[in-house]
Amino acid sequence: MVVKVFGPDCGNPKRVLVCLIEKGVEFETVPLDLFKGENRAPEFLKLQPFGSVPVIQDGDYTLFESRAIARYYAEKYKHQGTDLLGRTIEERGLVEQWLEVEAQSYNPPINDLARKIVVGPLRGLTPDPKLIKENEEKLGKVLDVYEERLSKSKYLAGDFFSLADLSHLPMTQYLVGKMEKEYLIRDRKNVSAWWNDMSSRPSWKKVVELWPGLY
Amino acid sequence: MVVKVFGPDCGNPKRVLVCLIEKGVEFETVPLDLFKGENRAPEFLKLQPFGSVPVIQDGDYTLFESRAIARYYAEKYKHQGTDLLGRTIEERGLVEQWLEVEAQSYNPPINDLARKIVVGPLRGLTPDPKLIKENEEKLGKVLDVYEERLSKSKYLAGDFFSLADLSHLPMTQYLVGKMEKEYLIRDRKNVSAWWNDMSSRPSWKKVVELWPGLY
Numbered sequence: 001m002v003v004k005v006f007g008p009d010c011g012n013p014k015r016v017l018v019c020l021i022e023k024g025v026e027f028e029t030v031p032l033d034l035f036k037g038e039n040r041a042p043e044f045l046k047l048q049p050f051g052s053v054p055v056i057q058d059g060d061y062t063l064f065e066s067r068a069i070a071r072y073y074a075e076k077y078k079h080q081g082t083d084l085l086g087r088t089i090e091e092r093g094l095v096e097q098w099l100e101v102e103a104q105s106y107n108p109p110i111n112d113l114a115r116k117i118v119v120g121p122l123r124g125l126t127p128d129p130k131l132i133k134e135n136e137e138k139l140g141k142v143l144d145v146y147e148e149r150l151s152k153s154k155y156l157a158g159d160f161f162s163l164a165d166l167s168h169l170p171m172t173q174y175l176v177g178k179m180e181k182e183y184l185i186r187d188r189k190n191v192s193a194w195w196n197d198m199s200s201r202p203s204w205k206k207v208v209e210l211w212p213g214l215y
Numbered sequence: 216m217v218v219k220v221f222g223p224d225c226g227n228p229k230r231v232l233v234c235l236i237e238k239g240v241e242f243e244t245v246p247l248d249l250f251k252g253e254n255r256a257p258e259f260l261k262l263q264p265f266g267s268v269p270v271i272q273d274g275d276y277t278l279f280e281s282r283a284i285a286r287y288y289a290e291k292y293k294h295q296g297t298d299l300l301g302r303t304i305e306e307r308g309l310v311e312q313w314l315e316v317e318a319q320s321y322n323p324p325i326n327d328l329a330r331k332i333v334v335g336p337l338r339g340l341t342p343d344p345k346l347i348k349e350n351e352e353k354l355g356k357v358l359d360v361y362e363e364r365l366s367k368s369k370y371l372a373g374d375f376f377s378l379a380d381l382s383h384l385p386m387t388q389y390l391v392g393k394m395e396k397e398y399l400i401r402d403r404k405n406v407s408a409w410w411n412d413m414s415s416r417p418s419w420k421k422v423v424e425l426w427p428g429l430y
């Protein structure tokens with residue numbers, strides 16, 4: 001049974017795509033045009049009542065929320081492809097800790113920056129330099145903690161690439177690309193080495209090549 | 216070895232406390248006064264570099280982020296106390312899905328409301344009725360999805376109480392209590408039954424009794 005991934009061409013679905021590639025799980029993508037409101041169509045709302053992407057269908061099993069989907073495949077195929085959860089319950093705990101930091105502290109200021117720098121101007125809005133500066137500073141503080149952490153271990157949860165690192169890929173790509181804020185990464189030696197390492201993985205290069213998409 | 220929980224008297228730490236009680240894990244609490252900035256002290260920042268609560272210390276293992284800690288104990292003591300993760304990988308997937316909904320969609324508008332309704336006035340700020348209304352509407356839309364979901368199963372991830380439900384306890388208590396927004400729960404039949412059921416659990420009653428705290 002081939003896994004169906006709905007809505008591939010933006011950040012959150014790419015978290016799922018790169019995970020499936022790392023795990024060697026066969027999948028197909030089902031594009032959804034958010035600008036045309038296809039995510040608000042009644043058929044789609046039956047799969048995802050909030051109208052968000054991604055959603056997966058795997059036989060008669062449906063799941064949404066990108067980090068929940070990534071955890072599901074990392075666990076279902078624990079012994080296939082890259083192990084993304086750590087070898088022990090304690091390592092898994094640290095993977096979950098940094099996955100939560102990504103979701104709660106890293107992602108929100110990037111999302112806010114994206115809205116102000118890229119999406120706003122597309123809709124004719126003038127970016128507010130004060131709000132941009134505030135979010136850059138907020139993100140910078142998070143990256144300072146990462147810089148210190150990555151001076152002690154190669155990846156966030158330890159010396160192994162995990163779901164915690166993987167989960168940073170889509171929005172960091174956006175940050176250093178279309179948002180033109182590469183300096184936030186480049187000016188931090190350990191963060192920069194971490195980003196160069198994980199963005200060079202064949203799985204991520206494939207996602208960027210096949211789905212250049214919105215970001 | 217008794218688990219130490221730092222910073223019990225606010226919402227996120229209570230997510231950990233109720234989980235530990237459900238799992239029958241012995242613990243002690245280490246109070247931190249956030250208003251005095253004890254969470255910014257160098258010793259504390261060694262445990263939690265962002266200066267947030269909760270943090271746990273379990274022997275020489277340290278972990279932060281409330282939902283990561285809750286997952287860790289739910290997995291470590293899988294066969295002790297209440298099973299909070301589901302019986303299969305598919306059930307765990309649904310637990311993770313609704314746990315993400317709580318973290319990403321339910322919690323943020325309640326946090327915003329808390330800042331505007333309770334914390335702001337404590338600091339002498341006048342609440343902005345427009346912003347309060349916007350967040351109430353945002354939260355109402357999430358609760359509409361819950362109402363529909365809970366018409367099909369007793370709890371969010373299925374017919375079993377899980378980490379996904381448990382994770383809603385602290386902020387919902389705050390919402391119906393100090394924030395005086397009980398109508399958002401009461402006016403929805405299934406959400407109301409769900410809240411009455413889970414807030415009556417001995418574990419939660421114990422948390423409310425022992426740590427009435429800030430909220």
